[in-house]
Amino acid sequence: MNLLNHTPILIIAIPLLAAFLLPVIGRINKKTTGIFTTFVLSISLILTILLTVKILSVGPQVYVFGAKSPALTLPSGLKFPIRIMFQIDAMSIFMGLITAVISFVGAIYSLTFMEQHSGLDKYYSLLLLLTVGIFGIEFTGDMFNFFVFLEIASIAAVALISFRGVNLGEPVEAGFKYMVVSSIAALIVLFAVGIFYGKYDLLNFAALASVIKYSQLDKIALGLLVPVLAMKAGAVPMHMWTPDAYSEAPAPITIILVSASQASLYALFRVTFSLYNITLNTLSVGWIIIILGLLSMFIGVTMAIIQKDIKRLIAYNAISQTGYMLLGVGVGLAVLANPVALSKYGITAMEGGIFHIINHAMYEGLLFLTAGALFFRTGTRDLDKMGGLAHSMKYTTIFFIIGAAAISGLPPFNGFASKLLIYESVYRFNPLLSIIAMLVSILTLASFVKVFHSAFLGPKLPKFKEVREVPRSMVWAMVVLSCITIFFGLFPDLIVKNLVHPAVMALIEQFKYTGTVLGGI
Amino acid sequence: MLGLLETGSGFWSAIIWVIVVLVIGGIVYYIRNKGEKSYKKNTEQDKPFISGNPELSKEGSHISASHIFWGFTEALKDYYAPLVKTHTGNINDYASWIVILMVIILIIVGVNG
Numbered sequence: 235m236n237l238l239n240h241t242p243i244l245i246i247a248i249p250l251l252a253a254f255l256l257p258v259i260g261r262i263n264k265k266t267t268g269i270f271t272t273f274v275l276s277i278s279l280i281l282t283i284l285l286t287v288k289i290l291s292v293g294p295q296v297y298v299f300g301a302k303s304p305a306l307t308l309p310s311g312l313k314f315p316i317r318i319m320f321q322i323d324a325m326s327i328f329m330g331l332i333t334a335v336i337s338f339v340g341a342i343y344s345l346t347f348m349e350q351h352s353g354l355d356k357y358y359s360l361l362l363l364l365t366v367g368i369f370g371i372e373f374t375g376d377m378f379n380f381f382v383f384l385e386i387a388s389i390a391a392v393a394l395i396s397f398r399g400v401n402l403g404e405p406v407e408a409g410f411k412y413m414v415v416s417s418i419a420a421l422i423v424l425f426a427v428g429i430f431y432g433k434y435d436l437l438n439f440a441a442l443a444s445v446i447k448y449s450q451l452d453k454i455a456l457g458l459l460v461p462v463l464a465m466k467a468g469a470v471p472m473h474m475w476t477p478d479a480y481s482e483a484p485a486p487i488t489i490i491l492v493s494a495s496q497a498s499l500y501a502l503f504r505v506t507f508s509l510y511n512i513t514l515n516t517l518s519v520g521w522i523i524i525i526l527g528l529l530s531m532f533i534g535v536t537m538a539i540i541q542k543d544i545k546r547l548i549a550y551n552a553i554s555q556t557g558y559m560l561l562g563v564g565v566g567l568a569v570l571a572n573p574v575a576l577s578k579y580g581i582t583a584m585e586g587g588i589f590h591i592i593n594h595a596m597y598e599g600l601l602f603l604t605a606g607a608l609f610f611r612t613g614t615r616d617l618d619k620m621g622g623l624a625h626s627m628k629y630t631t632i633f634f635i636i637g638a639a640a641i642s643g644l645p646p647f648n649g650f651a652s653k654l655l656i657y658e659s660v661y662r663f664n665p666l667l668s669i670i671a672m673l674v675s676i677l678t679l680a681s682f683v684k685v686f687h688s689a690f691l692g693p694k695l696p697k698f699k700e701v702r703e704v705p706r707s708m709v710w711a712m713v714v715l716s717c718i719t720i721f722f723g724l725f726p727d728l729i730v731k732n733l734v735h736p737a738v739m740a741l742i743e744q745f746k747y748t749g750t751v752l753g754g755i
Numbered sequence: 756m757l758g759l760l761e762t763g764s765g766f767w768s769a770i771i772w773v774i775v776v777l778v779i780g781g782i783v784y785y786i787r788n789k790g791e792k793s794y795k796k797n798t799e800q801d802k803p804f805i806s807g808n809p810e811l812s813k814e815g816s817h818i819s820a821s822h823i824f825w826g827f828t829e830a831l832k833d834y835y836a837p838l839v840k841t842h843t844g845n846i847n848d849y850a851s852w853i854v855i856l857m858v859i860i861l862i863i864v865g866v867n868g
């Protein structure tokens with residue numbers, strides 16, 4: 235048996251098995267739980283990289299559960315697939331790569347960040363389950379399976395957001411709020427799945443895409459899926475859970491939550507592009523996504539400027555950055571049925587939006603980790619109580635500068651490259667949208683100048699006399715994200731050409747998506 | 756060329772940008788070194804000029820986050836007041852926004868196709 239043929243399932247099965255093994259390991263030696271988790275996630279990362287190489291060189295991969303061969307999508311005599319399957323194309327693996335890197339970095343950071351907490355076996359089990367849920371959302375080719383993984387990720391996330399303890403009100407409240415919005419989202423997704431199953435007797439994404447008619451029922455399903463997936467991605471005006479959850483979760487969990495939100499964004503793009511594609515009125519649905527993007531960009535950043543809690547400030551900026559992704563991909567969707575506009579600027583706009591997803595995961599993750607480092611040493615997230623920390627936390631200061639410059643779209647960092655693609659292409663669609671996007675970048679910089687001045691600059695405050703740099707594992711986690719942020723900024727062409735462009739084409743070319751499962755390519 | 760990103764309307768190269776910044780930085784550093792040489796560290800020249808007023812302690816002079824961009828938020832208070840008011844922190848309101856947006860999208864999709 236060639237194990238490499240089973241890479242798609244191994245990426246998920248190994249952390250899933252490890253999640254249930256961890257409580258047993260915790261009984262024997264509590265301290266090894268973190269190292270074991272990091273080891274497991276490093277295997278997932280290596281397997282994801284191997285699968286990325288395979289997909290980019292060979293093409294999309296299908297993994298059918300319970301079939302004689304993992305590639306057997308249509309058993310003889312059947313026109314449509316009946317088994318659950320993973321369908322991983324360039325877009326899915328692009329997202330999977332982000333999840334693999336971020337969860338691995340989160341585990342490294344947790345080694346010392348969470349050291350003082352009790353119940354670490356549960357913490358790492360939940361971390362692995364959250365990662366499994368996100369991977370599943372990104373890899374699945376089945377509607378109901380998508381709902382199941384959405385639930386796994388949400389339940390694990392609720393527990394992790396509340397993890398800092400029942401004695402503190404805020405984490406529990408944030409966890410409760412996340413539980414309510416996630417339950418609403420899951421129920422509505424399930425309702426939409428029911429509509430598809432009732433109408434077409436199908437649950438497979440590709441099979442559904444091949445028969446979807448855009449009837450009234452299909453329109454209702456779309457009208458249900460778009461807002462809830464946008465809400466899970468943190469789009470305004472349904473963003474309010476985001477600052478609560480992101481700020482109260484432990485920093486390494488916050489970065490994985492960012493990845494979870496991006497998985498919902500991926501699902502939104504998968505539904506609109508791969509499932510409906512040009513059967514829907516691309517212009518009106520494209521504009522819905524563009525407007526959600528504009529609202530997220532502007533309201534997110536203006537709310538960030540007035541925050542005093544460092545993690546809430548970064549969380550509002552995360553909402554704002556999600557707006558860029560919605561804007562870029564929304565423009566691509568708006569011109570999807572217009573081949574001239576699509577080739578002139580639509581594809582570039584989508585490349586900007588999709589490239590921004592990976593950039594955002596890296597610099598936003600870095601910023602949340604620096605906020606975690608400040609909290610780890612000062613015990614507060616209140617910017618009013620901080621000051622002069624650059625004197626004693628030099629590495630953290632440098633990492634913060636890199637993250638802040640990248641999110642503000644300053645060259646030569648990665649945020650600039652993806653934003654430039656968005657500005658220039660979106661300008662050709664509608665100049666006003668591009669101007670607003672640039673204004674938002676300026677406001678983003680302003681919000682991070684505020685953090686930099688109040689937390690890092692100024693004289694060394696007497697109350698922080700004893701503060702020193704964070705432990706090595708936390709520094710290394712930030713080093714990884716900083717290096718990726720700089721590398722993507724210096725060589726954006728490598729990433730766009732090898733990862734982003736194939737991902738964009740995987741979304742646009744619906745016939746390839748359906749053909750992978752149903753044959754014909 | 757490695758690092759050259761085609762944007763559809765032009766190109767971007769971070770490598771060239773870094774080289775240009777280093778060259779300009781070198782020129783600036785050279786001009787700076789040609790400047791005033793009478794500056795002496797740890798003398799009266801180091802003290803800030805505040806019109807003869809006594810200097811505040813360094814700890815007392817740090818401007819905290821709440822005071823940064825005060826003018827900006829004050830000028831935009833008509834924008835901020837309703838915006839902050841909508842962020843109630845109440846989970847019922849969170850759910851309401853989902854329902855409101857869902858209705859809007861269903862109407863748009865239903866009417867426009």
